[in-house]
Amino acid sequence: MYSTAFVGHHLNRVAVMGGTHGNELSGVYLVKHWLQDPSELQRRTFTATPFLANPKATERCIRYVNQDLNRSFKKSFLTSKGTQDDLYEVRRAQEINQLFGPRDSADAFDFIFDLHNTTSNMAACLIVDSEKSVFTMHMCHHIQKHIQGPCPIYLLGWPEQEKFALLSVAKNGLGLELGPQPHGVLRADVLSHMKALVACGLDFIDLFNQGTSFPAFDTVAYKVIEPMDFPRSPDGEILGFVHPQLQDKDFLPLKPGDPIFQLFSGEEIFYKGDATIYPAFINEAAYYKKGVAFFKLEKCTFSIPPLEASATSAP
Ligand SMILES: [Zn+2]
Numbered sequence: 401m402y403s404t405a406f407v408g409h410h411l412n413r414v415a416v417m418g419g420t421h422g423n424e425l426s427g428v429y430l431v432k433h434w435l436q437d438p439s440e441l442q443r444r445t446f447t448a449t450p451f452l453a454n455p456k457a458t459e460r461c462i463r464y465v466n467q468d469l470n471r472s473f474k475k476s477f478l479t480s481k482g483t484q485d486d487l488y489e490v491r492r493a494q495e496i497n498q499l500f501g502p503r504d505s506a507d508a509f510d511f512i513f514d515l516h517n518t519t520s521n522m523a524a525c526l527i528v529d530s531e532k533s534v535f536t537m538h539m540c541h542h543i544q545k546h547i548q549g550p551c552p553i554y555l556l557g558w559p560e561q562e563k564f565a566l567l568s569v570a571k572n573g574l575g576l577e578l579g580p581q582p583h584g585v586l587r588a589d590v591l592s593h594m595k596a597l598v599a600c601g602l603d604f605i606d607l608f609n610q611g612t613s614f615p616a617f618d619t620v621a622y623k624v625i626e627p628m629d630f631p632r633s634p635d636g637e638i639l640g641f642v643h644p645q646l647q648d649k650d651f652l653p654l655k656p657g658d659p660i661f662q663l664f665s666g667e668e669i670f671y672k673g674d675a676t677i678y679p680a681f682i683n684e685a686a687y688y689k690k691g692v693a694f695f696k697l698e699k700c701t702f703s704i705p706p707l708e709a710s711a712t713s714a715p
Contacts, residue, residue, distance in 0.1 A: 411510035422457025427515025445609035512570040518579035527575030553621035622697040
């Protein structure tokens with residue numbers, strides 16, 4: 401089953417979200433700029449809406465106030481009344497779901513871009529819920545053809561998993577995860593790259609709205625298997641760090657027997673799996689407390705069906 405809800409319709413309601421994590425500054429400052437001057441978000445067939453997703457965290461330059469906003473879109477949070485309303489991000493997720501959703505409804509926005517940075521060497525990573533999101537997979541293909549440098553596709557693994565992220569509010573969505581960049585820091589190269597990626601994604605929607613069809617293609621994408629934690633003591637203290645041979649090797653093959661950690665004693669820890677995997681989010685600062693040293697991914701090839709032009713042409 402392919403997601404075809406968008407076929408035959410213009411995508412007029414498009415949002416660009418920054419500051420979902422308040423210390424990931426490329427998205428924060430691009431969105432603040434676009435709130436002042438949205439001209440870069442205008443296209444022939446639509447104008448995208450800039451939106452600062454977590455203003456309280458952004459103000460304090462922290463990832464979140466009470467809990468991770470990008471994990472606050474589970475059904476239990478979106479429907480909770482009262483008991484959890486002292487949690488800022490739960491309230492904020494409900495507001496965002498009202499403004500840009502409601503999720504899975506006809507009223508939901510057509511597309512959300514969600515802008516993130518990572519301390520990992522992820523290049524211009526394109527985060528998609530599933531390879532079955534045909535429109536977004538075509539957008540990724542378009543971006544990979546038009547943007548210089550690697551733009552690996554990272555599949556979150558929905559719909560098998562419960563939806564938890566901000567992207568799930570709209571009918572279609574793309575997360576941009578650019579790094580390496582320290583949190584709380586702006587780098588010119590990362591900022592300009594993110595701006596170019598958003599522009600390319602908006603161009604793609606505009607082409608589709610104007611009646612362009614896109615042929616079928618095969619593509620490589622990386623699908624999340626599971627997280628891998630640091631070696632830890634029984635009381636949770638980390639006993640070592642990412643091995644120098646693994647540092648910065650996001651999306652490169654990791655074979656059984658390759659080193660993954662080094663203990664403070666100097667001892668090396670080797671990968672014990674029985675197949676080659678592709679790690680990503682290696683040494684992401686925000687994931688130490690989540691128990692994640694990196695995510696294990698599998699490299700997959702998918703055949704994506706053609707994307708037919710929207711039924712009505714633009715004015
Ligand atoms: Zn983030």
